[in-house]
Amino acid sequence: MIHTFVAYVENKPGVLNRVSSLFRRRAYNIESLAVGPAHLPGISRMTIEVEAATEDIAHQIAANLYKLVDVLHVDDLTNRKSVKRALALVKIDTSNPQVRSEIIQIASIFKQAEIVDAAPSSLILEIVGYEDTVERFIRMLEPYRILEMQRTGVVGMLRGSEPVSEGLAALEEQQ
C-alpha cells in the first residue's frame, strides 16, 4: 500500500540527499517526492509517497526518517483525513485543427484542467487534482501526440479536523 508521509526537515544543503539515500539504502520504493519551504523559517516540508507492504514497514520508514538528525517532524497521512494534490503540464501537438478542437474539449470536461499556453501548433494543458484524476486526464491525452509532459509529486496536508501532531506544535513553539 502507498503511504504518504509529510516530513519537516532543516533547510540545509544535502538534506534531500540524506532522505533519498535513506530510501535507497533501505530499499523503500519512493513513488513521488515533493519539497518546498514550510511555513516556518529555515524549514522545508516534504511530501513523500512510498510503498509499504505492511504497517510495520510504514513505522520503520517513519522511525528511520526520525533517525536522520536533520529531520524535525514526520506525519503519516495515510489513515487520516487529508488533502492531496498533484499537478501535471502536458504539451500536445495540435497542428491538426481537428485534434486541436478535441483537446480543447477534453480540457473542458475536466474541471481541474486548464489551457495555460496556446501556440499555433501546440497547446499546454495543466491539471491539478487528486493523483488519480491527473492519471485519468493523462490517459485521455495518450492517443494524441504528446510533445512534453511534466508531473509533480503529490503534496499533502492533514485536514483541519485532524488534531495537530505534538511534534509539529513543538516545532512551532521553538520558532
Next chain:
Amino acid sequence: MAKKVKGADVLWDVLIRQGVEVVFGYPGGATLPSYDALHRHRIHHVLVRHEQGAAHMADGFSRATGKVGVAFATSGPGATNLVTGLATAMMDSVPMVAVTGQVNSHLIGSDAFQETDVTGITLPVTKHNFLVTKAQEIMPTLRKAFYIAQSGRPGPVLVDITKDAQAAEIEYEYDDRPIRLSGYRPSYKIDKVELQRALELIEKAERPLILAGHGVIRSGASKILQQFVEFTNTPVAMTLLGLGAFPASHPLNLGMMGMHGEAWVNQAIQEADLLLAFGMRFDDRVTGNLKTYATKARKIHIEIDPSEINKNVKVDVGIVGDLREVLEVLTAQVSAGDHGEWIEHIDEMKGSSAVRDIQSLPDNGHLYAAHVINDLWRYTHGKSVVVTDVGQHQMWEAQYYKHDYLRGLITSGGLGTMGFALPAAIGAKFGRPQDEVWAIAGDGGFQMTACELSTIAQEGIKVNVAIINNGFLGMVRQWQEMFYDKNYSATPMRSPDFVKLADAHGLPGLRVTKRSEMQDAVAWAQAQPQSVVIDFRVEQEDSVYPMVPAGADLHNMIRRPMANPIVETAED
C-alpha cells in the same frame, strides 16, 4: 575573553575539552594546518600506517573504554581509506569521531587535487556527518559531533573540514552551553503502557529467556541486568557483541546464541515461551530462519533505536529507551521468579549435547585453534582484553575464551571486518594501558593490516599478537567444505614467516606447533616488555561447530561429525 587563534587550534582545543587525550591519524595536504598546530596542544597523535588502521584504532579505543575514539585523515584517499572503519563502527554502534581534511572551500566541486565528496561517500556509513567550510563553525560542529556520536544509539560521526577553515584566524571563545539540535532525539520517555504489558508477560512466563546484546554494554546495564536475572531467575543467552556484559561463569549465563552458538542455547530459544531481548537487534546470524524462529515465544524488545522494533522479528511489547533506565524501572516492579523446572530442562539439554569436544580432548600432539584460545583464556586467567579478527578463530574465541569481564572482548560483529584485530587492539591498549591486550587474528586477516606492527613498534606499546595460522582463509574454506564440495577456490594462503616479520619490526616472535608449548608461550609473551607476535601453527582443515547454516532453522544445527579425526583421537 575571546582570543585570536587559527581554526586548527580551535579543532585541537575542542577535542581536548571533550576529554580526548589520544587521536589516531595520518597527515596530508588538506590537514597540514591542523598538524602544524598540533604541537601547541596536549594531545598524543598516533601515526598509523594506513587510515583504515586509524579508524579501527579509534573504534577499539572506544569499545575498550566507552569513550569516543578519534581518527584523523586527509582529504581524498585518506578519507576514503577510513570508510571500512566507519562502516565497521556504524554496524556495531560504536561512538567515534572522524575528522577529515577537505580541499579549500573555493575549490569544492572543481575536482581539485585530492578532492572527494567525503560527506557523500560516508553518508550511509555514519550516524551523521558534517562539512565545515568556516573556522567559526569548527567548535559548534565538533561539539555536536561528539554529542551525536555518544548519545542515543551511538555511532561514528564524520566532520570534514576545509583546509582554509583550519588555516583561518578567528576570535575564539569556547562555548559550553547545552547543544541545540531540534531534529535529534537521543532519549525517549519510557512508555508506561508497554512497561505494564511487559510486566504482565514476565509474570505469566514459565520458560523465559533473556537475549543480552551489545546494548547492555553500551548503556552500562550490566549490574542492573544481573539484579534482574537473579531476582527473576531468568537464564541469559548472549549475542557475540554481548559477551562480557554478563559474566560467563554466572550459573544463569547459558552462553552464546546463533550461528555458532551453543546448541542448547538455540534449543532453549526455540522452546522458550518468552524472549526478553535486551539491547540486541535480531541479526540474521542469531535468528536463522525467521519463519521458524522462537515460534512459541512472546517477545519483549527493549531497545534504544525505535527503528529496530519489529524490524526483523515481530514483537509483542516494544519499549524504546535506554536499557539501563528501563531495566531499573522494570526490576523495581517485577516480582521474584523461580523457573526451576525450565532451568533444569536447559541443564539436561546442555548435558546431552556434545560438550566442548575439543576442550576435553587430551593432547594428541596436534595443535587446534580451540586449544590455543582455551589455553590463552586459562593462562591469562580470563582477564585479558581480547581483540579478534574475523573468521573461524573469532568464533572459537567466542566459544572458548570465557568472558567474565565487561569490555573484555572486542570484535567486529555486524560488518565482520577482516583486518580489524591488530589496529583495534592498538586502540584498546591506548584506552586501557594497564590491561593485558591480546590481538587474535587469522593468517588472512592479520595480513590485511599487518603494517600496523610498525605503529606498535614506533609507539613502544605492549600488545600480544596471536596469529591462528591454518594456511587457509579458514571460515571461507569451511563453507567450501560444507556447501561447495570441498572446492577450495582461492582459500589456500601462503604467508610470510611471521616470526621474521616480527623481527623485522624489532619485535620478538615465536612459533608454536604443539599444545604442550602453550603455557610457556603465554608466559613468554607476558614476560616480554615489548609487543610480541606468536605464530600458532594450527590444524589446517578444522571447522567451527556447532553451526546453523545461513538461513536454516535455529534448532537444526550441524554438529561436529563423529568421524572427525579430532573426536577419534580423543579415544586414543
